Amino acid sequence: MDFTYDDEQVALRDAVRGLVGKAYADFEQRRRTVADDPGFSEKVWAQLAEMGLLGLPFAEEDGGVGAGPVEIGIVAQELGRVLAPEPYLTSVVLAGGLVSAAGTPEQRAEVLGALSAGERVLAFAHDEEGSRWSSAATAVTATRDGDTWTLSGVKEPVPHGARADLLVVSAALPDGGTGLFLVDPAGAERTGYRTYDGGRAARVVLESTPATPLGAPGQDLESTIATVQDIGRIMAGHEALGAMEVALAATTSYLTSRKQFGVTLNTFQALTFRAADMYVSLELAASLVQWATMVLATGDAARTADAAARAALQVSRASRHVGQEAIQLHGGIAMTAEYSVGSFAAHLSALDHLLGDGQFQLSTLAARVADHRALDPLETSVG
Amino acid sequence: MQLELSPEDQAFREEMREFFTTKFPQEIRDAVIAGRELTKEQHVESQQTLNAAGLAVPHWPEEWGGRGWSDLQRHLWTEEMQAAAVPVPLAFNANMIGPVLAQFGSQELKERFLPPTANLDIWWSQGFSEPDAGSDLASLRTTAVRDGDDFVVNGQKTWTTLGQYGDWIFTLVRTDPDVKKQAGISMLLIDMTTPGVEVRPIELIDGGHEVNEVWFTDVRVPADLLVGELNSGWTIAKFLLGNERVGVAPVGTTKRVLAQAKEYAGAQLDDPFTRARFVELENELLALELTALRVVAHSEGAEPHPASSVLKLKGTEIQQAVSELVLDLAGPAGLASGDGSGVPEWARHAAPTYLNLRKASIYGGSNEIQRQIIARTILGL
Numbered sequence: 001m002d003f004t005y006d007d008e009q010v011a012l013r014d015a016v017r018g019l020v021g022k023a024y025a026d027f028e029q030r031r032r033t034v035a036d037d038p039g040f041s042e043k044v045w046a047q048l049a050e051m052g053l054l055g056l057p058f059a060e061e062d063g064g065v066g067a068g069p070v071e072i073g074i075v076a077q078e079l080g081r082v083l084a085p086e087p088y089l090t091s092v093v094l095a096g097g098l099v100s101a102a103g104t105p106e107q108r109a110e111v112l113g114a115l116s117a118g119e120r121v122l123a124f125a126h127d128e129e130g131s132r133w134s135s136a137a138t139a140v141t142a143t144r145d146g147d148t149w150t151l152s153g154v155k156e157p158v159p160h161g162a163r164a165d166l167l168v169v170s171a172a173l174p175d176g177g178t179g180l181f182l183v184d185p186a187g188a189e190r191t192g193y194r195t196y197d198g199g200r201a202a203r204v205v206l207e208s209t210p211a212t213p214l215g216a217p218g219q220d221l222e223s224t225i226a227t228v229q230d231i232g233r234i235m236a237g238h239e240a241l242g243a244m245e246v247a248l249a250a251t252t253s254y255l256t257s258r259k260q261f262g263v264t265l266n267t268f269q270a271l272t273f274r275a276a277d278m279y280v281s282l283e284l285a286a287s288l289v290q291w292a293t294m295v296l297a298t299g300d301a302a303r304t305a306d307a308a309a310r311a312a313l314q315v316s317r318a319s320r321h322v323g324q325e326a327i328q329l330h331g332g333i334a335m336t337a338e339y340s341v342g343s344f345a346a347h348l349s350a351l352d353h354l355l356g357d358g359q360f361q362l363s364t365l366a367a368r369v370a371d372h373r374a375l376d377p378l379e380t381s382v383g
Numbered sequence: 384m385q386l387e388l389s390p391e392d393q394a395f396r397e398e399m400r401e402f403f404t405t406k407f408p409q410e411i412r413d414a415v416i417a418g419r420e421l422t423k424e425q426h427v428e429s430q431q432t433l434n435a436a437g438l439a440v441p442h443w444p445e446e447w448g449g450r451g452w453s454d455l456q457r458h459l460w461t462e463e464m465q466a467a468a469v470p471v472p473l474a475f476n477a478n479m480i481g482p483v484l485a486q487f488g489s490q491e492l493k494e495r496f497l498p499p500t501a502n503l504d505i506w507w508s509q510g511f512s513e514p515d516a517g518s519d520l521a522s523l524r525t526t527a528v529r530d531g532d533d534f535v536v537n538g539q540k541t542w543t544t545l546g547q548y549g550d551w552i553f554t555l556v557r558t559d560p561d562v563k564k565q566a567g568i569s570m571l572l573i574d575m576t577t578p579g580v581e582v583r584p585i586e587l588i589d590g591g592h593e594v595n596e597v598w599f600t601d602v603r604v605p606a607d608l609l610v611g612e613l614n615s616g617w618t619i620a621k622f623l624l625g626n627e628r629v630g631v632a633p634v635g636t637t638k639r640v641l642a643q644a645k646e647y648a649g650a651q652l653d654d655p656f657t658r659a660r661f662v663e664l665e666n667e668l669l670a671l672e673l674t675a676l677r678v679v680a681h682s683e684g685a686e687p688h689p690a691s692s693v694l695k696l697k698g699t700e701i702q703q704a705v706s707e708l709v710l711d712l713a714g715p716a717g718l719a720s721g722d723g724s725g726v727p728e729w730a731r732h733a734a735p736t737y738l739n740l741r742k743a744s745i746y747g748g749s750n751e752i753q754r755q756i757i758a759r760t761i762l763g764l
Contacts, residue, residue: 002385003677272758283690287673294386366658374642
């Protein structure tokens with residue numbers, strides 16, 4: 001049992017912090033970056049690729065680095081600290097993760113090699129009207145004609161769907177189940193727009209759009225999607241931890257500098273106690289996310305699903321608490337787009353809703369609550 | 384980062400689990416599970432069973448019965464003990480006066496008191512709080528005035544937990560009224576059978592007599608029962624209150640009660656709202672347990688992990704919330720708390736336990752004090 005980073009992991013953290021910390025040293029830079037399409041910095045994306053971070057999760061034979069979940073979590077957390085708008089979570093962890101998990105060796109080498117090199121941005125087109133974080137697809141359907149596959153239907157919102165060079169699309173298979181397809185976006189109609197946290201998403205309309213099955217044609221990949229979503233939940237947790245750390249630090253700093261009634265705000269105990277409670281929320285969430293990351297490293301999908309849901313529930317609760325209190329304790333300044341702290345709350349909310357919010361996780365876990373007598377984080381299997 | 388325990392720690396954990404679940408008096412464990420108040424004899428038998436196995440004071444210096452365990456092993460020992468419904472060694476003896484005497488006591492005091500303290504041959508009470516000195520402990524007013532070979536003690540202590548069983552009381556007294564309030568305090572060991580010591584029970588909202596007032600009227604205490612230097616009591620008190628990094632959040636006990644509550648719930652567990660309530664509490668408890676593990680895994684020989692201040696605050700909140708859940712599960716049956724009642728024993732104890740545990744966020748530095756510590760020392764506010 002050990003919750004500390006080793007020397008290499010600390011070096012990785014410092015290197016990522018150095019890179020993105022410089023790129024987004026002042027919040028104004030992030031504002032300028034998200035103001036223009038594609039909503040992130042192609043230059044920073046290339047730098048992330050040069051540092052090997054875009055290929056971090058993928059096997060070396062696929063052009064990646066072959067690092068583990070702890071390292072990917074470190075990157076996500078550092079990006080979260082500066083609200084880096086680069087699509088690491090959606091392009092690398094989700095879309096890349098699916099190619100890594102389901103692709104043929106040729107697909108993996110081609111797609112992940114280009115992704116790792118920063119030459120190709122991927123998007124995972126999965127959400128559909130009315131679907132709430134399901135691992136299945138229903139509204140977009142796949143049709144087979146011999147060896148040729150086409151997709152029809154609407155995917156929305158697709159994070160970074162307008163900028164993406166390649167779409168990984170989920171679709172209902174003719175014989176049941178959910179398949180995954182690689183789609184050249186040239187064959188789709190894409191309408192891009194801004195999301196409330198400064199990100200980008202798109203409406204993607206497919207009409208008999210040519211598609212290449214990811215992995216073996218016709219294979220039901222719903223459980224693969226579910227596992228990659230679980231990985232995404234844990235990594236989104238890391239991103240949220242980074243954002244919460246900084247939102248709390250900004251709040252404590254503000255409380256010690258802002259004066260009202262002739263004294264600094266930390267003179268008022270009602271305010272300092274609320275900041276203390278923010279710290280409690282953050283620490284408890286950090287413990288669960290770190291644990292879930294270690295569970296993920298064991299490679300056990302069932303345990304990971306449970307741990308991901310638990311981490312996501314705790315992070316959802318903490319994100320809302322920390323985000324909301326950060327705004328309230330700052331007062332009106334936090335409502336302005338020029339000041340950073342409101343953007344942290346916005347991004348925390350977006351992360352919360354990307355892969356399943358607290359109520360969704362609670363509902364999932366509640367269905368299984370009678371299956372075990374007590375939870376034991378040290379046992380090798382969930383009872 | 385590493386999820387599993389080392390093979391050595393895993394073996395240690397299993398050894399503890401085996402002892403607590405197979406070599407410990409079952410009737411005492413049953414009493415704990417049922418939520419019954421333990422008798423003095425049960426407390427003593429429990430601690431003496433542990434002491435005979437070398438498990439009562441493993442965190443003491445090795446020459447006085449300590450085992451030289453790591454913080455993680457101490458954590459596992461506590462958790463397994465609580466999970467098995469074994470009463471933890473009496474805190475006043477094992478966690479408070481024992482380590483204090485080992486650190487500050489003269490050789491004579493150590494030899495005289497440490498072995499019987501470990502074995503609960505002497506039952507210690509804590510004489511710190513006073514009516515006007517609770518969280519603001521330094522405001523205490525009980526005086527000790529030197530007179531020949533004795534101190535003469537006058538004053539009143541309160542909230543003396545289980546003081547009715549006490550043989551001796553370790554007491555903070557004011558020995559110099561003319562200096563800064565923290566500077567004039569000393570620690571005295573007082574035999575509770577000395578003339579002038581009077582213990583008066585305080586009736587509590589749960590119907591029990593767990594705490595007492597202790598009055599001192601011209602009590603003569605031999606001066607060699609002073610612990611450490613004269614007027615060094617504040618240093619000793621800070622050591623006593625600050626050296627407990629392990630076991631401040633009763634995770635093991637709360638986990639056991641929450642697991643038992645699923646059995647109490649019966650068909651109520653079909654209700655989605657009840658299920659959701661269990662999940663929320665389980666998740667918070669899991670997060671707390673992992674935080675405790677982070678703290679013990681980190682704090683080996685180093686400064687305490689900052690997150691350690693979260694443990695008492697959140698640990699007691701969850702403990703209270705679980706007692707509230709159990710009370711709600713009992714529902715109307717919880718009203719049947721009297722002796723002649725035929726409702727299940729857990730339901731009869733549900734309300735007294737719920738009421739009794741309101742104390743948890745008050746004692747040991749109230750949760751407001753914990754928030755102040757977090758705000759000041761961690762967040763710099």
